[in-house]
Amino acid sequence: MMQQFYPQVMHAYRFELNKDMQFAAAHYIDDERAGACRRVHGHTYFVNLTIAGDELDDLGFLINFKRLKDTIHKRFDHRLLNDDERFREAEPTTEVVAETIHALVTEELATQPNAPVCLQVIVRETPTSYVTYRPQKDGRR
Numbered sequence: 001m002m003q004q005f006y007p008q009v010m011h012a013y014r015f016e017l018n019k020d021m022q023f024a025a026a027h028y029i030d031d032e033r034a035g036a037c038r039r040v041h042g043h044t045y046f047v048n049l050t051i052a053g054d055e056l057d058d059l060g061f062l063i064n065f066k067r068l069k070d071t072i073h074k075r076f077d078h079r080l081l082n083d084d085e086r087f088r089e090a091e092p093t094t095e096v097v098a099e100t101i102h103a104l105v106t107e108e109l110a111t112q113p114n115a116p117v118c119l120q121v122i123v124r125e126t127p128t129s130y131v132t133y134r135p136q137k138d139g140r141r
Helices: 032-038 065-076 094-109
Strands: 015-027 041-053 117-126 129-133
Touching: 015 065, 041 065, 041 094, 065 094, 094 117, 094 129
Parallel strands: none
Antiparallel strands: 015 041, 041 117, 117 129
16 A cells, blocks of 8 residues: 555544555446446555544553454445445445444444544545545534
């Protein structure tokens, strides 16, 4: 994987973890405004997660890298994204994929006693296009 530099999130947490991963998946956008993207096509998605927190777990991890990878890779790799229940209400655009990954990672982090948080998800769909998703701090979606 080519090393990438991504936008940083300003925060006051003691620890910040970044995890890069990739998965291969297909999707389509079922709307005539999507042009050629209406047809089923695939991407190698590159994902970067930014996780932060003040406390480590009893092994000294903010969260184990493997748990983050498993949360995303096992669910989406070599799949048609449109078939996933998370995309029944919204087309699997790169923006929606990034928001969905944030939700899945947040659910996984909620099981951790040291309470890490996901500050940012970046999803690169092509070599020249990526989306950054950050949750709103004031409760806005």
